[in-house]
Amino acid sequence: MSRGDFEIIRDWVSPGSRVLDLACGDGQLLHELHKEKQVSGYGLEINSQNIEACIEKGVNVIEQNLDRGLGNFKRGSFDTVIMTQALQVMHFPHLVLEEMLRVGRQCIVTFPNFGHWRCRLYLSAYGRMPVSKFMPYTWYDTPNIHFCTFRDFESLCREKNYRVLSRMVVDQSYKSGLAGRVWPNLMGEVAIYHLTAG
Amino acid sequence: MPEVIPADSVGLVEPKAIRFDQSLPLNCGEQLDSFQLMIETYGELNPARSNAVLICHALSGHHHAAGYHSMEDRKPGWWDNCIGPGKPIDTRRFFVVALNNLGGCHGSTGPTSHNPKTGKAYGPDFPVVTVADWVSSQAMLADYLGIEQWAAVVGGSLVGMQTLQWSIAYPERLRHAIIIASAARLSAQNIAFNEVARQAIMSDDQFFGGRYLEENSIPRKGLGLARMVGHITYLSDDAMGSKFGRELKNEGFSYDFNVEFQIESYLRYQGESFSGSFDANTYLLMTRALDYFDPASEYENSLSNALSRSTAKFFLASFSTDWRFSPERSREIVDALMDAGKDVTYLEVDAPQGHDAFLIDIPRYMRGLAAYMNRVAQECL
Numbered sequence: 001m002s003r004g005d006f007e008i009i010r011d012w013v014s015p016g017s018r019v020l021d022l023a024c025g026d027g028q029l030l031h032e033l034h035k036e037k038q039v040s041g042y043g044l045e046i047n048s049q050n051i052e053a054c055i056e057k058g059v060n061v062i063e064q065n066l067d068r069g070l071g072n073f074k075r076g077s078f079d080t081v082i083m084t085q086a087l088q089v090m091h092f093p094h095l096v097l098e099e100m101l102r103v104g105r106q107c108i109v110t111f112p113n114f115g116h117w118r119c120r121l122y123l124s125a126y127g128r129m130p131v132s133k134f135m136p137y138t139w140y141d142t143p144n145i146h147f148c149t150f151r152d153f154e155s156l157c158r159e160k161n162y163r164v165l166s167r168m169v170v171d172q173s174y175k176s177g178l179a180g181r182v183w184p185n186l187m188g189e190v191a192i193y194h195l196t197a198g
Numbered sequence: 199m200p201e202v203i204p205a206d207s208v209g210l211v212e213p214k215a216i217r218f219d220q221s222l223p224l225n226c227g228e229q230l231d232s233f234q235l236m237i238e239t240y241g242e243l244n245p246a247r248s249n250a251v252l253i254c255h256a257l258s259g260h261h262h263a264a265g266y267h268s269m270e271d272r273k274p275g276w277w278d279n280c281i282g283p284g285k286p287i288d289t290r291r292f293f294v295v296a297l298n299n300l301g302g303c304h305g306s307t308g309p310t311s312h313n314p315k316t317g318k319a320y321g322p323d324f325p326v327v328t329v330a331d332w333v334s335s336q337a338m339l340a341d342y343l344g345i346e347q348w349a350a351v352v353g354g355s356l357v358g359m360q361t362l363q364w365s366i367a368y369p370e371r372l373r374h375a376i377i378i379a380s381a382a383r384l385s386a387q388n389i390a391f392n393e394v395a396r397q398a399i400m401s402d403d404q405f406f407g408g409r410y411l412e413e414n415s416i417p418r419k420g421l422g423l424a425r426m427v428g429h430i431t432y433l434s435d436d437a438m439g440s441k442f443g444r445e446l447k448n449e450g451f452s453y454d455f456n457v458e459f460q461i462e463s464y465l466r467y468q469g470e471s472f473s474g475s476f477d478a479n480t481y482l483l484m485t486r487a488l489d490y491f492d493p494a495s496e497y498e499n500s501l502s503n504a505l506s507r508s509t510a511k512f513f514l515a516s517f518s519t520d521w522r523f524s525p526e527r528s529r530e531i532v533d534a535l536m537d538a539g540k541d542v543t544y545l546e547v548d549a550p551q552g553h554d555a556f557l558i559d560i561p562r563y564m565r566g567l568a569a570y571m572n573r574v575a576q577e578c579l
Binding site for chain 2: 048052060
């Protein structure tokens, strides 16, 4: 079983390259990248069940809290640093991005779009923070502390002089549709960005 | 005192002395013309000889890692909660070898052994062995047992150093290196604690320059003090607090310097029971061997260079309140391994027990180790 965003990411990772996966979850992405593209690397994770799942898969998992930074990795020690669906739980997302692009030559990051029409409609119709199946948490008890929209993210990239190598905008089931391509910030639910330092 | 041996125990076990009539050159320049290692084994070696696991021991450990020697034993081996049928180091799948290190005092050749040159116990004349010497002797043991490659070399605390040395000196002879609550070298603070322990022993008037056995004596006080200092470093402040707090031994103060607090009573008990069962010269030797170990020093102080030749996959774990070998020390090894591009898995377990946690059934730690060992076992087929 593979998540849709993993399929997209897989195409962006070169065979045999060295990858660091931040908040790697149960290690599925690294496992697939290793099996299908002979990619080597490590996953950083703090959830104990996820760590056990990684060990069972034979994925190199390191227990490390990302909010403590990546100071233990040298500049350019990985080809690609990946972070899927975790940017919004970081205390300092901009610093994490900066670190990702110091440690890796490129980075791939995915995050939910708070500018999606359903979020906008929810907020304007109910006047309350959006809660959905996709984002099921209440505002006061949520791991997601830094939501942003695509436009917010791109403005950060411009400010930091990051170059967007590719960008995919997909819906909840990780499919890319015409509407998402035309009005990404309104129609896209998940963004997948491939960046490099400018 | 088991009435019945538990089903997940390796049961009654018997140690075995293995004699080596080959000479072993030592780092210090001397050599042992022959020596003996005391071992125990659990489980069966498979026909491919691929399922052997080596358990090394820390400062005061020995070859009796699991099971019971007799039905009268008060306690099983020192790592019985990890080794046995169905336990993380599953003896239904692995052939487990545990030994007493060279220089030890539990049956392997050491300061209490008979020196063929003098006809008396070696005492202080036993050469100072190093971690590298230990590993050389363990490699000879592997040859003797017909084990070309260990499925894993496993152990906690200072054993991690032996595991590291294995992966540096004999990279092709182990598939997995398991290092728990350890460090790649001792810090100044670690050496300082060792020095206090050694000074306690050597300043005991019963030490006689290490020749106490010839004087029919034991530096009991010094050895006990050394152990007391050790025990303080094995527990976290919290663990000591919750175990003993400020609890008094008797009601009210007696306004003297006898045992007043439970912690004093505990430390004295640990010191006394240790000094009756451990050899002082061995304690000096083992602490010194650990002080010396620093594999990076031969590689321009780069641990990742030192580890570059190793081909093993690594599993490391550390415990949040361990201040003797803190998580930072394990992270140094993990970072060096990642820098060298080696396969490594690392757990940082939240545990209040301090350094002693590595011997305790902490569910997360046990599950992680079991999951890893399961992978090791799958590769043995």
